[in-house]
Amino acid sequence: MSDTAGGTRRRGRPSRTESAGTRDRILSAAREEFSERGYEKTSVRGIAKAAGVDPALVHHYFGTKEQVFEAAIEVAFAPALAAPETIGDGPLDTVGERLTRFFFGLWENPATRTPLLAIVRSALNNETAAAVFRRLIAAQLLRRIAAQLDLPDAELRAELAAAQLVGCAVLRYVIRAEPLASADPERIIARLAPVVQGHLTGP
Amino acid sequence: MSDTAGGTRRRGRPSRTESAGTRDRILSAAREEFSERGYEKTSVRGIAKAAGVDPALVHHYFGTKEQVFEAAIEVAFAPALAAPETIGDGPLDTVGERLTRFFFGLWENPATRTPLLAIVRSALNNETAAAVFRRLIAAQLLRRIAAQLDLPDAELRAELAAAQLVGCAVLRYVIRAEPLASADPERIIARLAPVVQGHLTGP
DNA sequence: GTCTATAAGACGATAGAC
DNA sequence: GTCTATCGTCTTATAGAC
Numbered sequence: 497m498s499d500t501a502g503g504t505r506r507r508g509r510p511s512r513t514e515s516a517g518t519r520d521r522i523l524s525a526a527r528e529e530f531s532e533r534g535y536e537k538t539s540v541r542g543i544a545k546a547a548g549v550d551p552a553l554v555h556h557y558f559g560t561k562e563q564v565f566e567a568a569i570e571v572a573f574a575p576a577l578a579a580p581e582t583i584g585d586g587p588l589d590t591v592g593e594r595l596t597r598f599f600f601g602l603w604e605n606p607a608t609r610t611p612l613l614a615i616v617r618s619a620l621n622n623e624t625a626a627a628v629f630r631r632l633i634a635a636q637l638l639r640r641i642a643a644q645l646d647l648p649d650a651e652l653r654a655e656l657a658a659a660q661l662v663g664c665a666v667l668r669y670v671i672r673a674e675p676l677a678s679a680d681p682e683r684i685i686a687r688l689a690p691v692v693q694g695h696l697t698g699p
Numbered sequence: 700m701s702d703t704a705g706g707t708r709r710r711g712r713p714s715r716t717e718s719a720g721t722r723d724r725i726l727s728a729a730r731e732e733f734s735e736r737g738y739e740k741t742s743v744r745g746i747a748k749a750a751g752v753d754p755a756l757v758h759h760y761f762g763t764k765e766q767v768f769e770a771a772i773e774v775a776f777a778p779a780l781a782a783p784e785t786i787g788d789g790p791l792d793t794v795g796e797r798l799t800r801f802f803f804g805l806w807e808n809p810a811t812r813t814p815l816l817a818i819v820r821s822a823l824n825n826e827t828a829a830a831v832f833r834r835l836i837a838a839q840l841l842r843r844i845a846a847q848l849d850l851p852d853a854e855l856r857a858e859l860a861a862a863q864l865v866g867c868a869v870l871r872y873v874i875r876a877e878p879l880a881s882a883d884p885e886r887i888i889a890r891l892a893p894v895v896q897g898h899l900t901g902p
Numbered sequence: 903g904t905c906t907a908t909a910a911g912a913c914g915a916t917a918g919a920c
Numbered sequence: 921g922t923c924t925a926t927c928g929t930c931t932t933a934t935a936g937a938c
Contacts, residue, residue, distance in 0.1 A: 518904090536737070536739035536740055536824065537739055540931085540932065540933085549905095550904065550906085551932090552906085552934085555933065559933095561932065561933090616823065617823045617824060619874065620819065620820045620869070621737040621740055621820060621824070626874055630874065633876065634876050634877075652878055652882055652886070652887075653890070655870060655876065656879070656887070656890055656894075658866070658870065659870050660862060660863045660894075662869060663863055663865040663869065664859065664862040666862070666866065666869065667836075667861065667862050668862075671823070671833065673833055673837050673858065675855055675858065676855065683852075684855075684859070687859055688859065691859075691863075691898070694894065695890070742914085743913080744912080744913075752922085753922065753923050753924085754915095755915090755916085755922080755924085756921080756922065756923080758914085759922080763914080764914065903938105904938085905938080906935105906938095907935090907936090908936105909933085910933090912930080913930070913931080914928095914929090915926105915927090915929105916927080917924105917926085917927100918923105918924090919922105919923085919924080920922085920923080920924100
């Protein structure tokens with residue numbers, strides 16, 4: 497019953513025999529490291545040092561480095577995948593604002609920003625992260641929004657809207673380019689919401 | 700008279716005693732490797748193998764790995780920095796189209812796309828590449844365009860326009876997300892030019 | 903559950919032969 | 921100008937003691 501390795505995967509089973517919060521400390525440290533340095537520059541040893549544990553423990557709990565990464569970004573899925581319901585409900589002529597606000601809500605919240613940073617910082621060089629990125633952006637957000645538009649270019653429209661938001665996230669949160677990085681979120685949203693709306697339902 | 704590199708740096712000096720195109724073969728291979736894998740995943744040994752030369756030769760010609768990277772992306776500067784002149788000249792109400800067309804001209808041309816890919820793929824994890832990225836995007840393109848707008852939010856406007864273009868480049872050329880990756884450039888430009896124009900001169 | 907010890911290898915960089 | 925040989929450091933990952 498408490499077989500930690502049973503089922504489809506052997507990870508993600510915090511059986512009651514493990515020490516207090518060691519697993520969570522590793523996971524938290526891993527998120528921090530991956531979000532700051534990206535996949536390649538992050539080392540298992542670095543994660544272990546940040547968590548104050550032995551490097552062998554990281555492998556003990558999660559397996560390979562890639563499995564550590566998967567576990568670290570897993571928490572980004574729940575909120576992001578819950579999005580389409582929230583955004584889809586409501587009048588179509590304000591969907592741009594709902595989508596933009598939802599997007600910045602994720603990035604302005606430190607708890608969700610960290611795994612997102614880890615994904616974005618790694619997505620350009622790591623195929624696993626790239627796949628996650630596509631799934632997060634394209635499959636979920638866009639297709640369900642595009643499905644509500646009965647225009648021929650619906651998917652392209654949705655993707656260009658996503659390009660605007662993603663580009664803004666890269667410049668503001670990753671590269672930290674000024675003055676965008678220090679601008680008030682509301683000012684950005686005020687400028688971006690109509691643009692996103694225009695992409696989706698404009699001429 | 701034939702000093703191509705001048706006196707400030709010791710690199711970039713293809714003295715007539717070196718073998719035919721060895722230096723260029725290394726440089727070309729380096730660009731390819733950096734553009735495909737990013738800075739961290741690219742190794743000096745990998746570059747040497749792709750160029751068909753000994754790894755020691757890479758160091759011999761360029762010094763450290765970082766100096767190889769700088770030499771590899773150097774060619775991206777000339778065309779990109781020549782941009783503001785071209786874009787700045789002309790009526791302000793079509794600057795969006797000129798900027799968008801110039802941007803896609805760079806990315807659709809394989810010769811300029813490769814070093815740009817190397818920069819973008821590395822900019823999120825490598826501080827050198829990030830600095831180049833900022834210089835390319837912010838300092839040159841934006842400030843000179845923003846200088847022509849006499850609006851209070853000029854710089855923020857220009858940066859959000861850049862965010863739209865950069866986001867599009869990331870999704871189309873780096874992540875290769877569909878349908879954007881396979882879309883006809885003219886269709887994308889037709890949708891993006893008005894948006895960029897709106898960012899710069901809109902309400 | 904936690905740690906020591908170590909395997910097995912890739913990496914950047916250099917010295918020096920030819 | 922080109923290559924061989926190598927140093928020293930880092931990495932992921934595992935086996936096994938406690």
